[in-house]
Amino acid sequence: MEKQTWQLVDSYMTERLRIGDEGLDAALANNRQKGLPAIDVSPTQGKLLTLLARMKGAKRILEIGTLGGYSTICLAQGMSDTGKIVTLEYEPKHAACAKENIAFAGYADQVDIIIGPALESLPILHEQQQSFDFIFIDADKPNNPHYVKWALKLASPGAVLVADNVIRDGEVLNRHSTDPRVQGIRTFVELLEQEERIEATAIQTVGEKGYDGFILGIVH
């Protein structure tokens, strides 16, 4: 199939801006080889995560939805040298692949992968009084309303919040959608509307992964 202009532009910018490196390329190759779905963030979006983590000076990052660790590595590249990431993943096969990729990229000592449903892991992090200055939500979208509630409990003041895949080809507008992912995002956005502690925006994107977008916010 012929590539869309925005896919070609993504490739052009990825190349010209020198986005990606050996660790990230190897992660994608290993993911494909092990049959993981190609639903990682794109290289340009991943670089945005790196830059946001660096701008924040992030020291403790929580990621919900690891897959093969592509976005985890992007976040690790932006966090402070002594920073730590806790990343939550339901599928043991994904977590095992992520473990390999994260080690190859050089971040084994700075990343903890917790295997299991995120809604079981998040209360444990809270019981342990862990807190995070950067939270990236990118797992099962129907649970986003729960994830934002946990994010509020686990965020340190001024924490950055990023939630991926909130536009879904514009389906987010469809109040009658029968897709539970769309309804999860709609409820999530309604919670943000009511939640004064979160100051947020939504950025629509086109690129390698089509038409989608993300929410970017700060937890006050």
Ligand SMILES: C[S@@+](CC[C@H](N)C(=O)[O-])C[C@H]1O[C@@H](n2cnc3c(N)ncnc32)[C@H](O)[C@@H]1O
């Ligand atoms: C979109 S992928 C994550 C992509 C990754 N953040 C990246 O950009 O490289 C979503 C991941 O969330 C995991 N997942 C789905 N439901 C989950 C749950 N309830 N708890 C934890 N992880 C879950 C899936 O197995 C999948 O690996």
Ligand SMILES: [Mg+2]
């Ligand atoms: Mg995503």
